[in-house]
Amino acid sequence: MLEAPATAPGSTHQGPIDIVRTQSLTTLVQRELERLILAGDVKPGERINEQHVAQRLRVSRGPVREALRGLERAGLVEARVNRGVYVREVSVEQALEIYEMRGLITGFACARLAAASTADQRGELAGLVTQMERAASAGDQALYYAINLAFHDKLMQFAGNMRAKAMYDALVKESHLCRRRSLFSPRNMGESNAEHAAILDAIRRGDAETARKVGEEHIVGGRRRFLDVVGSTAGT
Amino acid sequence: MLEAPATAPGSTHQGPIDIVRTQSLTTLVQRELERLILAGDVKPGERINEQHVAQRLRVSRGPVREALRGLERAGLVEARVNRGVYVREVSVEQALEIYEMRGLITGFACARLAAASTADQRGELAGLVTQMERAASAGDQALYYAINLAFHDKLMQFAGNMRAKAMYDALVKESHLCRRRSLFSPRNMGESNAEHAAILDAIRRGDAETARKVGEEHIVGGRRRFLDVVGSTAGT
DNA sequence: CTGATGTAAACTGTTAACAGTTTGCCTTCG
DNA sequence: CGAAGGCAAACTGTTAACAGTTTACATCAG
Numbered sequence: 001m002l003e004a005p006a007t008a009p010g011s012t013h014q015g016p017i018d019i020v021r022t023q024s025l026t027t028l029v030q031r032e033l034e035r036l037i038l039a040g041d042v043k044p045g046e047r048i049n050e051q052h053v054a055q056r057l058r059v060s061r062g063p064v065r066e067a068l069r070g071l072e073r074a075g076l077v078e079a080r081v082n083r084g085v086y087v088r089e090v091s092v093e094q095a096l097e098i099y100e101m102r103g104l105i106t107g108f109a110c111a112r113l114a115a116a117s118t119a120d121q122r123g124e125l126a127g128l129v130t131q132m133e134r135a136a137s138a139g140d141q142a143l144y145y146a147i148n149l150a151f152h153d154k155l156m157q158f159a160g161n162m163r164a165k166a167m168y169d170a171l172v173k174e175s176h177l178c179r180r181r182s183l184f185s186p187r188n189m190g191e192s193n194a195e196h197a198a199i200l201d202a203i204r205r206g207d208a209e210t211a212r213k214v215g216e217e218h219i220v221g222g223r224r225r226f227l228d229v230v231g232s233t234a235g236t
Numbered sequence: 237m238l239e240a241p242a243t244a245p246g247s248t249h250q251g252p253i254d255i256v257r258t259q260s261l262t263t264l265v266q267r268e269l270e271r272l273i274l275a276g277d278v279k280p281g282e283r284i285n286e287q288h289v290a291q292r293l294r295v296s297r298g299p300v301r302e303a304l305r306g307l308e309r310a311g312l313v314e315a316r317v318n319r320g321v322y323v324r325e326v327s328v329e330q331a332l333e334i335y336e337m338r339g340l341i342t343g344f345a346c347a348r349l350a351a352a353s354t355a356d357q358r359g360e361l362a363g364l365v366t367q368m369e370r371a372a373s374a375g376d377q378a379l380y381y382a383i384n385l386a387f388h389d390k391l392m393q394f395a396g397n398m399r400a401k402a403m404y405d406a407l408v409k410e411s412h413l414c415r416r417r418s419l420f421s422p423r424n425m426g427e428s429n430a431e432h433a434a435i436l437d438a439i440r441r442g443d444a445e446t447a448r449k450v451g452e453e454h455i456v457g458g459r460r461r462f463l464d465v466v467g468s469t470a471g472t
Numbered sequence: 473c474t475g476a477t478g479t480a481a482a483c484t485g486t487t488a489a490c491a492g493t494t495t496g497c498c499t500t501c502g
Numbered sequence: 503c504g505a506a507g508g509c510a511a512a513c514t515g516t517t518a519a520c521a522g523t524t525t526a527c528a529t530c531a532g
Contacts, residue, residue, distance in 0.1 A: 163330065
């Protein structure tokens, strides 16, 4: 990954970054690098070669360096002086801290929704829970994962604190940098979605304190499922 | 600010950024710009001129641009395409969101300390409360402000979640970008420190739930004092 | 006197070249 | 045969120059 110039000589394909420049190249490079990192195409601990990136995206090193500085502040990469930029590795301890913070913020959002939410919002969340139920029954992990993401996204969005949502999103991104990741086994999907239903129920009843509690515990549940994976998989 | 080359011709003074380069220029520029912004030397809404910064710090535009990209991701500046980088303006609404998040995280830290803290840690916090009491009695706002900062810093540090502390620090920095700021009037200092004492008391008793509540309410108190200032000061 | 238009200066976005450090490989000596 | 030292390639850090856009000012028409 991120090695050769990719396009063969004679190819008319101009590379991914030759769009009309309504945005700066730095922004486009940053987005592309973030995508590669979060998709796991470049793995934690791996080094990012400025020249290779520049050649691959048909850009000079300037915008690449700027993009990398942004990603550094976002916590996605680490820069070692005179030694290059590396994709950050998130340890298990750090991952647990991240789970705690995600739980805290999710609990906040749930409490907020219990105190103030529209029927439309509750309906949309209910619809997603139903969809997850179907995905879980079908055993479709990828689908469940996607809808689960949307559910939590809406939850944060409806809570009406943009700063909370931004922090939550940053935490989710960061958690992708931990090699050990928990997946949704069929049993986990059912368990996870039951918690979603409990959150929604508390929100509907306007019970802020319970909503906060089950929201927080839902993420703690994710943390437990994560620990199961870590525990059962020894080695690096 | 950030205008002329500063040093007069013939001056032997080499400018702030001619230290032995054990760190990258970008890092030093970033630190200096962050300092200028947080100290209020460059104000929210003001434009940052790359060339002027570069000249003033005796550096080329490259490192300056990289530093600005980092500050952008940190939320301290905003970049408008082909139009330059501006110090971010935090609206009153955004400031209130930030207060909410600071309260949430502070409450978390207090609960955590109530559940698990050493005698040394509690002693250190108690010492700071005592110092603040003296500062409040003397009516020394600057001193109270400084110790208050240290108290909250220790609180987050002792809570043992580095991610929480990092998020809290980022929020505090961001809140500096709101023009309307609450100061510590003599009455406010006493009120604020009484809340500190209540926090410490709950921590000592090991009452996590109360600690969380008073910790959160302490920041909400800050938010209320902030709203008083906003309300009593009309206009831009 | 006011508003539109055109021109020049200023500034941002980008690229390419230069300097110094790191790293890997090869040679050479024990 | 193994290890230490040196040389060369590769890569990062930095700078300077170029290109295109924005902005401010001056000029001119109404």
